[in-house]
Amino acid sequence: MVLSLRNKFSVSFTLVICALILANCSGEAKKEEVEKAKTDSIASCAKPVNPNGDSELSLLMREMMSSASNLKEMVKQGNVPKEFPEAFLKIHTAQPTDSETKKASFNDFADNYISNLHALYNSPKEDLTKNYNAVVNACASCHSQHCPGPLKAINKLKIE
Ligand code: HEC
Structure with a gap:
C-alpha cells in the first residue's frame, strides 16, 4: 500500500516534470518565431520593432x-x-x-x-x-x- 502510494506519487511527479519540459520547449519555439518575425523586413516600418510588444x-x-x-x-x-x-x-x-x-x-x-x-x-x-x-x-x-x-x-x- 505504502509502495503503491509512493509509485503513484512518482508517476505524477514525472508527469509534472514532463509537462513542464514540454511547456518550456513550446515557449522557446514561440519566442524564436517572434524573433524571426521581427527581423523579417516586412515586419517593421523602418523603425525598430516596439519593445513593448506588437501594437x-x-x-x-x-x-x-x-x-x-x-x-x-x-x-x-x-x-x-x-x-x-x-x-x-x-x-x-x-x-x-x-x-x-x-x-x-x-x-x-x-x-x-x-x-x-x-x-x-x-x-x-x-x-x-x-x-x-x-x-x-x-x-x-x-x-x-x-x-x-x-x-x-x-x-x-x-x-x-
Ligand atoms: C490607412 C493606412 C494603411 C493601409 C490601408 C494599410 N496599412 Fe499596413 N500599416 C499601416 C501602418 C500605419 C502600419 C504600422 C503599424 C504600427 O507600427 O503599429 C502598418 C503595418 C503593416 C505591416 C507590418 C506589420 C507588423 O508586423 O508590424 C504590414 C505587413 C502591412 N501593414 C501590410 C498591409 C497590407 C497587406 C495592407 C492591405 C491589405 C495594408 N497594410 C494596408 C498603414 C496601412
Missing part, C-alpha cells in the same frame, strides 16, 4: 497581409470572396506602435482601402483581378506615406 494595428496588418495572399489565390482561380472581413474595419481605431504613426491623411487612406475591399467582395467575375489589384494599391498608397517598410512585400501581392 493592435501591427497585429491587424499581419492579418490583412495573410488575408490578402489568400485573396490573391482565390482571385487567380476566378473565385469571388464571400464573407467580408468585418474585423478589418478596426483599422480606423486600432492603436499603432507609435502614436505619431497615424498622420492626418490616415483615415482617408483607410476609407479608400475599405471601399476597395467592399468592391472586391461585390465584384463581378470579370473585374476580379482589377478590383483585387485596386485593394493592393490602396495598401501601397497608405504605406508610401505611413510605413514604407513593408511596401516591397505589398507590391508582390499584385497580380500581373
Whole structure:
C-alpha cells in the first residue's frame, strides 16, 4: 500500500516534470518565431520593432497581409470572396506602435482601402483581378506615406 502510494506519487511527479519540459520547449519555439518575425523586413516600418510588444494595428496588418495572399489565390482561380472581413474595419481605431504613426491623411487612406475591399467582395467575375489589384494599391498608397517598410512585400501581392 505504502509502495503503491509512493509509485503513484512518482508517476505524477514525472508527469509534472514532463509537462513542464514540454511547456518550456513550446515557449522557446514561440519566442524564436517572434524573433524571426521581427527581423523579417516586412515586419517593421523602418523603425525598430516596439519593445513593448506588437501594437493592435501591427497585429491587424499581419492579418490583412495573410488575408490578402489568400485573396490573391482565390482571385487567380476566378473565385469571388464571400464573407467580408468585418474585423478589418478596426483599422480606423486600432492603436499603432507609435502614436505619431497615424498622420492626418490616415483615415482617408483607410476609407479608400475599405471601399476597395467592399468592391472586391461585390465584384463581378470579370473585374476580379482589377478590383483585387485596386485593394493592393490602396495598401501601397497608405504605406508610401505611413510605413514604407513593408511596401516591397505589398507590391508582390499584385497580380500581373
Ligand atoms: C490607412 C493606412 C494603411 C493601409 C490601408 C494599410 N496599412 Fe499596413 N500599416 C499601416 C501602418 C500605419 C502600419 C504600422 C503599424 C504600427 O507600427 O503599429 C502598418 C503595418 C503593416 C505591416 C507590418 C506589420 C507588423 O508586423 O508590424 C504590414 C505587413 C502591412 N501593414 C501590410 C498591409 C497590407 C497587406 C495592407 C492591405 C491589405 C495594408 N497594410 C494596408 C498603414 C496601412
